[in-house]
Amino acid sequence: MADEYFPLVCDDVPHAVVLTAPGTRPLSVAHVVRRLTGLSLWRSKVLATRVPAVILADVSQEDAEAAVAALRDVGAQARVRRQPEPGFLEP
Template identity: 45%
Template sequence: MLCQLVLTDPGRRPVDIVKLIHRRTGLSLWHCKSLISELPTSILENVPEEVATAMVAEFREAGASAHTEANP
């Protein structure tokens, strides 16, 4: 099943979350920063459930709040 990763709160260290998004998606730092300014936001779409779940754990470990949602 394909899912999306939704970020709901960058936590206390938003700069670390911007860097994490940049490393995992390859998006520019500017684009990553703009993503976390409008929450909730979808970080990844159409990825396997295992990938999305692993990334949610990584975001939570970095102090952010995130979850997966099934693609419509």
């Protein structure tokens, strides 16, 4: 018997924060990335300079919007991206 899977309708679809440009102050952006992710300063700086980069994944919309606002406050360009469910397009 074949298994059937049905997508569930959730109240909160997971979102991701994508850094698209570090702006003119990449070290300030690295500090914000460090605060958001808990990574070391060196890894945060590498993540902040290699764009586009997913800073946070599988977070709520409110947390993603707060992270984008924090990144934009230091001059970076970031956006919230809605993540599809795993296997959503697979037959």
